[in-house]
Amino acid sequence: MESPSVLACQRPSFEMPEGVSYLDAAAWSPLPRAVRAVGEAGILAKSRPWDHSRATFPRHTERARGLAASLIGASADDMAIVGSVSHAMATVAHNLKPARGGRILRVADEFPSVCLPFDRLADRHGLTVEIVERPEDGDWTSALLAAIARPGAPPLAIATLTPAHWTDGTLINLDRIAPTVRAAGAVLVIDATQAAAAMPIDVARWQPDFLAFPTYKWTLGPYGLAFLYAAPHRQDGVPLEENSGNRPPVQGARRYDRGELHDPVALPMAAEGLALIAEWGTEPISRYLGRLTQRLAQGCGELGLIAPPQERRMPHILGLRRPNGLPENLIPRLAERRVFASERGGGLRLSPHVWANEGDIDACLAALAALL
Structure with a gap:
């Protein structure tokens, strides 16, 4: 072998x-030379638009979309291009309609983008937000599994989880937790900000309803850009931004694409960073x-x-x-x-x-x- x-x-x-x-890659990464070069080429295209046809821009967009999909074992049709993970999470919360009386589960000291839109969702739909406190032994996985199975708890409606706690990298083992969330009939939302490109991710294994990650950390790309995976049964929702590019007959996760999609600077940079990750x-x-x-x-x-x-x-x-x-x-x-x-x-x-x-x-x- x-x-x-x-x-x-x-x-x-x-x-x-x-x-x-x-x-400090978990904060944000420096740009590789190749990523900077394509970004500068994009700036030149915007500076001298008479010399650069806009017709070439969409291919950079779709290259980035395809590479982002390959990174997590998805198809390009399953990926939306958004402005940030907070944009992605707001889109997710906007498209969930849980039954009243359930609960949303997350860990303590979670990043705000994974909290705020779901707190609003809880208020709107009469849900309880359950926060699992940091375990003394550092075993988030067991603590979450215990919380899911806690006798007498309201039914689990949504779990907003990450593969590791963003503050210190302590493991949240989604290989064990994801099947339990699905068995409870709950929606699984994953923020892969601190995982995508630094560890293997396969949406077929975790089967999340939604998963998001940005480009400015581990994927070695620009600031102000992120990708949102939507499972096939979650692709008929409503985007936060209505524009000509994400309205019917557009299908798949492209329904959630942001406006001003074909950025000649950010999308080529994202694609180049993702291509390097794929190479390594x-x-x-x-x-x-x-x-x-x-x-x-x-x-x-x-x-x-x-x-x-x-x-x-x-x-x-x-x-x-x-x-x-x-x-x-x-x-x-x-x-x-x-x-x-x-x-x-x-x-x-x-x-x-x-x-x-x-x-x-x-x-x-x-x-x-x-x-x-």
């Missing part, structure tokens, strides 16, 4: 100088990042920082805590040493991508040793 491919560091694909340890492969990316975060976890453990157990975290995001809290101004002080990370939920979040190498890990550990 052929051995799985091993991904090499892709730093030459980025404009990242030596001496910069950028471990999500499984090799996940394995590569897992090796880096494991080294970080070991080194940070020696400095008194506590990471979740390896089996309860995603391979590409490492959340670290300290019993007495992080030092004041840790993030700007790390930046002074050219190490870039985020503080989320009171913890240090480290999230390398394919540009990171062993030198970046060494630089991060050295900076933390000096500052802690």
Whole structure:
């Protein structure tokens, strides 16, 4: 049997100088050189429209749509192009009509775009919002399964979930949870912001009703663009924005497309970033990042920082805590040493991508040793 491919560091694909340890992909990623180049070509097309026919723009749109679909095992007809994940989630909530008396399930400290439209939906339809608190042992999966099966609870109407908690990468195992949600007859909505392109995703395995992800993080694309997957039985809804491009006879998830769709800058950039991800492969990316975060976890453990157990975290995001809290101004002080990370939920979040190498890990550990 052929051995799985091993991904090499892709730093030459980025404009990242030596001496910069950028471990903040979960916030947003730098653009690869190739993505920047197609974006600049798109700017030129808008700057000199007499030299560039608009008739060429839709092919970039459909290339991006197709690549986004391939990333999650869907078809192009299942994908809508929207402005953001919050746009996607508002579209989803706009098209759900749950029976009164049910409940919406989510985890604590969830990102606002996965909360606000569904809170409004709950108010409108008389639903209860149940928030699963962070478990002391970090086992979100067991906590969610227990909440779904809790005796005497209102019927589960909607579960808005993510493959990992965005603040620290702790695992939410949808391979175990998704079948339970479906068995309860509930709608499954997935925010894959912190998963798409960094780990394999297959909508045939999870069978969500809806799934969304943006392009400015792990897929190495521009800001202000996202994709919404709608399962075939969820494609006859009403878009938030009515425009000539998403009205009948348009069918499939294109019914949810945003207005001003054929952006000559953002769509080619998104397509180029997705093409790079397809070239490298999500499984090799996940394995590569897992090796880096494991080294970080070991080194940070020696400095008194506590990471979740390896089996309860995603391979590409490492959340670290300290019993007495992080030092004041840790993030700007790390930046002074050219190490870039985020503080989320009171913890240090480290999230390398394919540009990171062993030198970046060494630089991060050295900076933390000096500052802690």
